[in-house]
Amino acid sequence: MLNDPAMSVVCDGGPLKAMQSSHSLTVQTTLSAQELSQEIKSFISGVDAVNGRKLSVREHARCAVRLLRSVPACREAVLEHLRGVYDEHVSAFLVNLETEGSSTSGGNSNLEDIIQEVHVVLSEFIRLNPRAWAPLVSTWAVDLLGQLSSKHAGRRVAPHSASLNELLQLWMSCASTRSLMEAYSQCLAAMLAWCPDACVDALLDTSVQHSPHFDWVVAHIGSAFPGTIISRVLACGLKDFCSHGAKDQGPLIMGMDKGNRIPKIGSVVGILGHLAAHHSESIRKELLRMFQESLSPSSPLSPTSSSTSWESSPQLRRSAVPFLLQLAAMSPNLFGAVSAELVEQLRPPILLQLQALLQVLPKEELENMLGLAVHLISQSPTGGARVLKFLADTATPASVIISGPTPSPHEGVREGCDRLLQMLLLHLHKLVFNRSDGAEVSPHTSASSQPQRVIPFLEELRSHVAQLCAETLRLERKRHLWLHQLLCLLAVYGGPSVATETLCQLLTQARNPEELALAWQLHTTLSSCMVGLIPAAVAHSVAQIHTHTLGPRQLKQLLLNLSIAIQSQDEERRGAAAQSSMAVQVGSAVSGHLHDFCPLLLHSDAAVSHAAARLLSCSPLPRTSSPAHLLLLSRAAVTHFFVALRKRVEAGNVGRDGAQAGEAVNCSVLILSRFAAYSPLTLKAILQQLAEGALHKGNADLFGGQVADMSGAPVTNPSVSSDLGASLLDINCRFGTSVNFSGSVWSVFHAGVIGKGLKHRTALQQPDPAGVIRNVQTLLEVIVQCCTSSGLNGTPSPSDPEEPLPINAEAAKVLAVTLVENVCPDVANGELSWPPEEHARTTVERDIHIRRCFEAHPVLFPLLQVVAAGRPALCYCSAVLRGLMATLLAHWEASREASTTDSPWHLQASCLLVSCMGEGQLLPPVLANVHEAFPHLNPFEVRLLLLAVWEYVRGNGPLPQKFVFSSDKGMFCRDFSRDGDVARYVAPIHSVLHKNIDRLGHLCWRFQL
Secondary structure: OOOOHHHHHHHHHOHHHHHHHOOOOOOOOOOOHHHHHHHHHHHHHOEOOOOOOEOOHHHHHHHHHHHHHHOHHHHHHHHHHHHHHHHHHHHHHHHHHHHOOOOOOHHHHHHHHHHHHHHHHHHHHHHHOHHHHHHHHHHHHHHHHHHHHHHOOOEOOEOOOOOHHHHHHHHHOOHHHHHHHHHHHHHHHHHOOOOHHHHHHHHHHHHHHHOOOOHHHHHHHHHHOHHHHHHHHHHHHHHHHHHHHHHHOOOOOOOHHHHHHOHHHHHHHHHHHHHHHHHHHHHHHHHHHHHHHHHOOOOEEEOOEEEEEOOOOHHHHHHHHHHHHHHHHHOHHHHHHHHHHHHHHOOHHHHHHHHHHHOOOOHHHHHHHHHHHHHHHHOOOOOHHHHHHHHHHHHOOOOOOOOOOOOOOOHHHHHHHHHHHHHHHHHHHHHHHOOOOOOOEOOOOOHHHOOOOOOHHHHHHHHHHHHHHHHHOOOOOOHHHHHHHHHHHHHHHHOHHHHHHHHHHHHHHOOOHHHHHHHHHHHHHHOOOEOOHHHHHHHHHHHHHHOOOOOHHHHHHHHHHHHHHHHOHHHHOOOOOOOOOHHHHHHHHHHOOHHHHHHHHHOOOHHHHHHHHHHHHHOOOOOOOOHHHHHHHHHHHHHHHHHHHHHHHHHOOOHHHHHHHHHHHHHHHHHHHHHHOOOHHHHHHHHHHHHHHHHOOOOHHHHOOOOEOOOOOEOOOOOOOOOOOHHHHHHHHHHHOOOOOOOOOOHHHHOEEOOOEEOOOOOOOOOOHHHHHHHHHHHHHHHHHHHOOHHHHOOOOOOOOOOOOOOOHHHHHHHHHHHHHHHOOOOOOOOOOOOOHHHHHHHHHHHHHHHHHHHHOOOHHHHHHHHHHOOOHHHHHHHHHHHHHHHHHHHHHHOOOOOHHHOHHHHHHHHHHHHHHHHOOOOOHHHHOHHHOHHHOOHHHHHHHHHHHHHHHHHOOOOHHHEEEEOOOOEEEEOHHHHOOOHHHHHHHHHHHHHOHHHHHHHHHHHOO
């Protein structure tokens, strides 16, 4: 200090010359030359120059402050002395915290005002002349902070394990360190405009010397000057990483081992981690800038050091990417901050530059770096799906054909990503299968009972199962194999819930057998460690159906895939392990949820309802089911049958729609026949609903019928009667339903309305005759199949396989009762006997209603034929047959036409009625054949023959007790020999034959007794 020229001026000539010669300082002073000399002597000796006593620490420090104010040339000596003052104050502060838990004490207060006075003096000097004082004060302050942090590190109140935030709060509560921090910040703010290097370099040099105890200083300064500090910290860390790596001359070490060998990288991570709370965007931009500039040889090392370039230091360029990977490995937050944008920047040009940069690395170091990248990806909590997509897109070959003899420059990039993806899958496989004992897991096992480690990469992918399944099902080369393997690992990691979701997604999204095979491969892989996966997947699918999670297209595909799986059951049963096969498990699981799938038969989307029909037509029926579920199944199946018929009529027989509609009808027929054979309850319900549905006004047109009103009369064209008064129409209908036979006073009135002419019977819409015949045949087919189940007949199957099975008598009875209830609800079930013909005059209204029902629903006669085949079921239709025959007798009696062909419907109805009664053995053969002569007779003669039939049935009532079961024929038969002589009923027939022998001679043999 004494050799300082400014100090000699002070000693020789006073303070004025000193102030003028020391860096042109202009600080004012009020001390005289004598007082200044005494202050200098007291400061140097530590003894009061006036009375000779020793100065206390506080007095000595105040003397230094006065000297610093008066003679700035003494600054170095004064600042050196103040180091001890600050150290003593910090020591007292920490001791006080450890003993009393308070930061205030007498000793501290005595020094704290000195600290405050020093701070004021230095701030004034820096403000007045920053170029002279800022470099000096910044170096002194930051060096003193480093010494204090290192000296007192490890104290009970400042342990090594404390975080940066804890240390920062501790030191900033101390007046000394807070004063030093504020002085340094003031210097740095003043120097940023013209010379930031000196101030920042002092900070980083001290950080290297006193790290990690000094990191809290850098972190705090970085919070105030993020743009400068972040770039400088990264540059310093990279140089330190590069120098240690070159010195070690060894491969890159994964994880924290490399961080232990490189002192500075741990500090870099800590500082950036502290700054990330408020300056994450700046850190992200700086990390990306370092990555980008490392790929370009002409890029500068840092924005504040343009003289140094990556090109001049190739070792820095090669170490930049490993350095960034090491930072990310030590701080997941840093990796998460840049991973998303980094992946977006990895376009082909950047990838080629990266390949050129890394291909010069030694093989072992490159492998270790790839391993570190794999470790980073597997431990990344965010961005995993984006990284996976990038790797899969880049590693997938663009084409099978390689064009040209020279490989593409992108081939190396593709192979690198392929290698990285393979290593990632292998690493994930080890993590998944080494985290538990691999015990068998059930979908009903609680996940909390399996203590396992968390794999962040797979944890994030749990929410992307649907997207992964969609990418897997694209069946691209290699890509679907990688993703399928990843799905298996994800299912094992996530447990039964994720496995079930994955299998459901594959079943829902697969569109062809090749894609569906991936679902079964997944099940095969998972079945070794999970049980009950398929039942859980089906239950999950049912839950999605109930919550309407699936759209129509997804729902249709799910149902079709399940049906395909069940239909493969026959092929798998040929193998040894049939019961444990996948198809059997699917069938068993679906059978337990048939009541959940059945409502889909009525789905508004035709494709969904068709897919549901395919599934139910091949699904095994449950062993036991509640009556409520059985009735639900039956009603849904019957409703779908009529809907399918309607779709087939609308689609026609041409094109793809027609084929699909026809297939839907076939599936519906199969469903009904299988349900009917399941139990007597379902058989009865299906037959009842089929008969009711065929007669329903919404389905009548499918079978050639017309919509009828409450009175049984067909509804006419609205345009015909639109101008009629309501009262007149009501009266007309009311009288018209009361009496309608020859001789009635109302017959003329009912034929029309006065002033409006005859009543029109124009139907709303005439159905296609060919379509009607086809629909009737389909209806009869399904009813016959339901009624011919051998298991319900109680009789053996016929010896001839081609011979049709007999109609079940009980099933035919159900159909007969249903027809009676729908045609004439007020008929009592016990009305089996036939009254005399005159009795028909008392049931005219009911008989007319019955006839109108047969007119409106032509399908009634084919249904009666089915009933007649199931003897003795036709007996239960006695009231309907009697009412229809009574109206026919009335018609033929009142008819004045020359031939029966002039009344085509009545002729057809008479023939069909007698034919059905003969088939049901209500008539003997000689009477059952009379309908063959009806077309050749006149109306009166037809009436005579029908009267003979009436009299026979009246005399030999149609009672079921007259039928005896024949084991040879497998059906009930009637012995007409027990009913007495039939000759008296045949006499009118012979009389008509003799009269018309010229036309009926060829039929005489049909009426011989």
